[in-house]
Every structure is written in C-alpha cells, then in structure tokens.
Amino acid sequence: MGDRLKIGITCYPTLGGSGVVATELGKILAERGHQVHFITHSMPFRLGKYQKNIFYHEVEVSDYYVFKYPPYDLSLASKLAQVAKMQELDLLHVHYALPHAVCALLAKQMVGEHLKVVTTLHGTDITILAQEESLNDLIRMAINQSDAVTAVSEDLIKETRTALHIERPIDLAYNFVDKRVYYPRDCSMYRSEFAAPGEKILMHISNFRPVKRVLDVVDVFHKVNKSTPSKLIFVGEGPELPKVQCKVKELGIADRVIFLGKQNDVAQVISMADLLLLPSEKESFGLVALEAMACGVPTIGSNAGGIPELVRHGETGFLAEIGNTEAMAGFAVKLLSDPAMYRDFRDACLHRARTEFCNDRITDDYEKIYYRVLNRN
Ligand code: GMT
Numbered sequence: 001m002g003d004r005l006k007i008g009i010t011c012y013p014t015l016g017g018s019g020v021v022a023t024e025l026g027k028i029l030a031e032r033g034h035q036v037h038f039i040t041h042s043m044p045f046r047l048g049k050y051q052k053n054i055f056y057h058e059v060e061v062s063d064y065y066v067f068k069y070p071p072y073d074l075s076l077a078s079k080l081a082q083v084a085k086m087q088e089l090d091l092l093h094v095h096y097a098l099p100h101a102v103c104a105l106l107a108k109q110m111v112g113e114h115l116k117v118v119t120t121l122h123g124t125d126i127t128i129l130a131q132e133e134s135l136n137d138l139i140r141m142a143i144n145q146s147d148a149v150t151a152v153s154e155d156l157i158k159e160t161r162t163a164l165h166i167e168r169p170i171d172l173a174y175n176f177v178d179k180r181v182y183y184p185r186d187c188s189m190y191r192s193e194f195a196a197p198g199e200k201i202l203m204h205i206s207n208f209r210p211v212k213r214v215l216d217v218v219d220v221f222h223k224v225n226k227s228t229p230s231k232l233i234f235v236g237e238g239p240e241l242p243k244v245q246c247k248v249k250e251l252g253i254a255d256r257v258i259f260l261g262k263q264n265d266v267a268q269v270i271s272m273a274d275l276l277l278l279p280s281e282k283e284s285f286g287l288v289a290l291e292a293m294a295c296g297v298p299t300i301g302s303n304a305g306g307i308p309e310l311v312r313h314g315e316t317g318f319l320a321e322i323g324n325t326e327a328m329a330g331f332a333v334k335l336l337s338d339p340a341m342y343r344d345f346r347d348a349c350l351h352r353a354r355t356e357f358c359n360d361r362i363t364d365d366y367e368k369i370y371y372r373v374l375n376r377n
Helices: 015-032 072-087 099-112 133-145 156-163 188-192 214-227 241-252 266-270 286-292 325-336 338-356 359-373
Strands: 005-011 035-040 056-060 091-095 116-121 149-153 200-205 230-235 258-261 275-278 299-302 317-320
Touching: 005 072, 005 099, 015 035, 015 056, 015 091, 015 359, 035 072, 035 133, 056 072, 056 188, 072 099, 091 099, 099 116, 099 133, 116 133, 116 325, 133 156, 133 275, 133 286, 149 156, 149 359, 188 230, 188 338, 200 214, 200 266, 200 286, 200 338, 214 241, 214 275, 230 266, 241 338, 258 286, 275 286, 286 299, 286 338, 299 325, 317 325
Parallel strands: 005 035, 005 091, 035 056, 091 116, 116 149, 200 230, 200 275, 230 258, 275 299, 299 317
Antiparallel strands: none
C-alpha cells in the first residue's frame, strides 16, 4: 500500500449512479486509511453513519441580491480551494466534467499546481451536454486540463473522443458495487406480499426520465404477462411516472403492477426480482444492472451505450435493439420458462459481479491513478 492520501471528492450528492459510486468509493478509500473530504451542496445520500477518515464540507451559495442566478459553480470552486488549502489535500476527484471539473481547475489555479485534479465522466456530461455547441469548448477544456480523466465504459470513452475530438489518454474505470452490501438477500417474506407462489417478478428501477424508456418496460411486461404469470414492480420516481400509470390503466394490468416509489435499500428490493428490465435509449453504464447482477438477477434490456460491456448477452442477460420490446419480451419468457438456463444465468451474474465489478478491484484502479498523477508510483 502506498502513502495515505488526502482526497477531496465532489459529486452530485443526490443524483443516481454517479452520486452512489462517488460516495461508495470515498467510503472504501477511507477504510483503506486515506482521508476523504466530500465537498458538495448537501450530504451525499449514501454516506450513512459516521465513519473514520470521512469529512463533509457543505458548499453554501451566495444569495447576494444582484445575482440573478445564484453562482453555485463559483461558490463550489472557492470552497474546493479553501478546503484544499486548509486540509492540505493532495487531489480533487470530481465526478462530471461540467461543472465540477471546471470548478476544480479554478480551485487548482487558486491553490497551486501541486493540487491534482482527477475527473470521472459518467455519461450525460458528454452524451447530452457536449451536444450543446455553447458548452462544447468548456467541457473540452475541463477534460484536457484535468491531470487524469476516467470514464465508466469503453463506449463513453469512444463517445467522448468523437463528440469532443479529445485525444488525451482516458482511463477506463468501470462502476462497482460493494460486495458486502450487494449479494442475494433472503426475501421470501417480502416476495410473498407481491407475488403468489409460481408468479415471476419483473422489476424496473430508475429516475423515470425519458432516456429510460419506461413505457417500453410496460410493453415488455404486458407481452410477458400473456404467457407467464407475473408481476411488475416499479421502483423510483420521475417525470415519466404519470405516463406509465396511464398506460398501465389503459392496458388493464393495474392489478399486476406495483409502484414502490423511492427505496433506499436497493439490494434488498432487487433481490425480490427474477428479472430486471432496462430498455434505455442511452446508458453509459447502467449501474442498476450491476446492482441486480450482484444480487443474482439477470437483466433484459437494450444494447445502448455501455450496457453490453456490463450485461453479457446470452450469459448474464439478454439485449435487443432499443425499442424492440417484442424481442425483449421473447427473451424474458425464454429465460423465465427454463429453470436450468435461469440457474446458469444467475450463477454467471454472481460470478461476473464479484470478479469484474467488485469494490476491491476498481478501488485499486482508482488508487493507481491517484499515485500516478501525484508521481508516487
Ligand atoms: O444522467 C443520468 O442518467 C444520471 C447519471 C448519474 O449521475 O447517475 O447516470 C449516468 O451515470 C451513471 C453512473 O456512472 C451510469 O450508470 C448511467 O448509465 C449514466 N446515465 C446515462 O448515461 C444516461
């Protein structure tokens, strides 16, 4: 093990997979003896109970009356610099190029060259924001001037290179789950609340944004349900939820669809499922498919973005073209009606999650990147 480092972490503390991965990484780094300082606008929701070596610094935004828009980015940059100086941080690890990497680079200018900046790209900063001409140069600058850049899939690296004409090295660091938290939980008690014996449970977990194609989830389930006694459980909330509720009523399947709303204990909830449905339009990684995989639950989904790097078609799940709900439903029925095949998929899921995407391995990768930028190889 190398020197113990002092690391600042900035992420969207309340946002989906990137916030989860950033927080979990910080917790594991702290367990390894590094000092970890979260610098965010609110407490990261997965931080949990007090843990040695973890510090939290809240960014306060000035509401000075001449500001039409409160300048969060400037407050963050200044807080990053302040914490970096006060705590003598070695590096800032920021999740999302915009605005976090830009703020970290500003902080570096205030603190000095010795403060290194590691930027992790999660997806929408490239796949959506980089399409906006007005932000293009800023994102490119943030990526080019970071001391190291990582991305959560090969697909995202490729997209970053083409969308922004980036040539610098980008490290691949897949997302991970903590194997002490994500494992098949005993859920027979909860399962019987939703499904009769012999009924299968299909599940979708997301923030219900258009990119998740939640109406496809309903379509797939409707088709599966014609031949396979089953229930569909939705977990999460978001803008497309009302449309889903309307469609479920229209199709007359309201008695077979359950809306659980937001849930914190994803490992427990996901363990109830026989299949996860993830038919997204765009997904640079798809953390929820990994959470399911680690609990032994195969995914049926689209082959968008980085999903095929995570879900092995015909091994840990099945993937079809975006929008091809017919094929997805066919795959689901095939897997659910063949117990031997299902057992193989489940074993393959557990093995793949534990070997390829486990916390120890990916945290080692991040540590190596930190030591490299600090020249402490
Ligand atoms: O924009 C989002 O979808 C949320 C975002 C996030 O911050 O969680 O998701 C992106 O990052 C996740 C963590 O790396 C990935 O698992 C998601 O695939 C990615 N979302 C998209 O690419 C649409």
